[in-house]
Amino acid sequence: MFGESNDPATSASFASLSRASLYRNIAAFAVGLVFALGLGIAEMTQPARVIGFLDITASRAAWDPTLAFVMIGALAMYALAYRLALGRGVPVFSQILEIPTRRDIDRRLIGGAVLFGVGWGLSGFCPGPALTSLSAGNGAVAVFIAAMTAGMWLHGALDRTLVRTATAAGAAP
Amino acid sequence: MDLNAALYGLAGGVLIGASAGALLVFNGRIAGISGIYGGLLNKSRLASGDGTWRLVFVAGLIAGGLLLRLLHPESLPIEYEAEGGWAILILAGLLVGFGTRLGSGCTSGHGVCGMSRLSRRSLVATPLFIAVAMLTVLATAPLFVGG
Numbered sequence: 001m002f003g004e005s006n007d008p009a010t011s012a013s014f015a016s017l018s019r020a021s022l023y024r025n026i027a028a029f030a031v032g033l034v035f036a037l038g039l040g041i042a043e044m045t046q047p048a049r050v051i052g053f054l055d056i057t058a059s060r061a062a063w064d065p066t067l068a069f070v071m072i073g074a075l076a077m078y079a080l081a082y083r084l085a086l087g088r089g090v091p092v093f094s095q096i097l098e099i100p101t102r103r104d105i106d107r108r109l110i111g112g113a114v115l116f117g118v119g120w121g122l123s124g125f126c127p128g129p130a131l132t133s134l135s136a137g138n139g140a141v142a143v144f145i146a147a148m149t150a151g152m153w154l155h156g157a158l159d160r161t162l163v164r165t166a167t168a169a170g171a172a173p
Numbered sequence: 174m175d176l177n178a179a180l181y182g183l184a185g186g187v188l189i190g191a192s193a194g195a196l197l198v199f200n201g202r203i204a205g206i207s208g209i210y211g212g213l214l215n216k217s218r219l220a221s222g223d224g225t226w227r228l229v230f231v232a233g234l235i236a237g238g239l240l241l242r243l244l245h246p247e248s249l250p251i252e253y254e255a256e257g258g259w260a261i262l263i264l265a266g267l268l269v270g271f272g273t274r275l276g277s278g279c280t281s282g283h284g285v286c287g288m289s290r291l292s293r294r295s296l297v298a299t300p301l302f303i304a305v306a307m308l309t310v311l312a313t314a315p316l317f318v319g320g
Contacts, residue, residue: 021225027199028226032233033240034192035204035281040241040248042185043178047250054306059314064175066182071284073186074193078289081194091201098201100277103293112276113283113298117305119268122261122313126280127273128206131231135238136249143259144266151270152211 023093036132042070045133047124054121119151193285200226205282206234207273256317276302 043049043066052064091097120126125133125144133141193204202209209227212218241248255262273279276298278287283302287295 024200025226025229027195028202028230029233029236031192031196031199031204032230032235033237034188034195036234036237037240038185038188038190038192040185040237040245041188042182043248044185045238045241045248045250047253049178051256051310054303054310055314056307057311057314059311060318064178066175066178069179069182070186070189073183073188074190074285075186075289077187077190078194078197078285081191081198082290084194085197085201088198091197092199094199094201096201097197098203099197099290100203100287100292100294105294105297109276109294109298110301112272112274113301114305115268115272116276116279117272117302118309119265119270119272120280120302121306121309122257123255123265123269125265126206126269127210128234128279128281130269131206131210131234132238132241133250133253134235135242136251136253137242138250138253140253140255140259140262141250144255144262144269147263147266148270149210149214151267151272152207152274153214153270154267155271155274156211156214 020093027093035128038074039129039132042066044070045129045136047129050120050124050126050129054124189281190285190289193281196230197286202226203282203286205278205286207270207279208277208282211270211274257313272302 039045049064049066052061053067055061056063085091085097089097116126123144125141125148127148130141130144130148134145196202196204209230213224213227213231218224238249269279273282276283278284278295278298280299280302283292283295283298288299
């Protein structure tokens with residue numbers, strides 16, 4: 001039959017390919033799970049704790065430094081993992097380390113950080129804790145996620161329109 | 174200062190950093206939640222088979238949330254009420270979604286993964302969004318807290 005192969009080398013590499021993809025998905029699930037547990041243990045899933053850190057004048061309650069400790073723990077562990085990953089050169093279940101290489105500080109980076117900062121300050125939610133908190137069964141969290149998803153979609157739609165306009169303008173005589 | 178909160182914060186941070194680090198060591202991917210979740214809205218990514226691991230990762234986050242609900246429900250915003258009402262909550266969600274995609278990252282991608290790699294872009298973005306969030310909390314205090 002067309003597309004099928006009895007060549008043992010080809011079917012073996014296909015099997016190892018799909019096995020690698022299975023392992024990658026298992027790793028992704030485990031990472032998501034432990035990441036969520038970390039957020040929960042640190043109580044970063046409580047918007048009040050996040051607002052308590054951002055509220056430097058203690059307008060609501062006493063200033064809450066917890067988020068700073070979370071960052072210290074996370075940065076230290078990730079810095080170690082990063083060195084390990086670079087040392088290995090190749091990831092365990094895939095062929096390439098996909099590490100961002102851009103160094104330019106552009107208007108999108110600045111504008112995006114500002115808009116995100118306003119939204120984070122208004123709600124106390126950033127994407128990770130918000131998704132983890134879906135299990136709280138609170139309607140407000142679901143509404144936040146719906147709005148966040150809409151915001152992401154809007155960015156994608158606008159981006160595609162801008163690229164299309166730019167391409168059309170570039171193609172014009 | 175609450176010593177317990179600091180220790181739990183540190184322990185939680187270690188789990189966050191270790192799991193994010195594992196995604197790099199095992200899968201070669203950056204654990205930026207806005208990027209992973211936002212990639213699910215990109216049709217060409219989904220068509221190229223890049224969607225499954227993203228979906229599975231988000232399922233892991235939600236499964237972790239369910240586990241928290243069983244083991245440590247106080248950590249979840251079960252009684253959460255938006256400080257400024259529904260309109261502000263929706264506005265906040267839109268800004269977080271749009272802003273994290275425009276700026277290519279959030280607290281995890283820029284804050285944890287980027288800063289520990291000493292990425293120039295993350296070292297600019299993270300202090301900026303934290304400072305803006307602090308200013309936002311400061312500016313809204315009279316409105317939300319009435320003080």
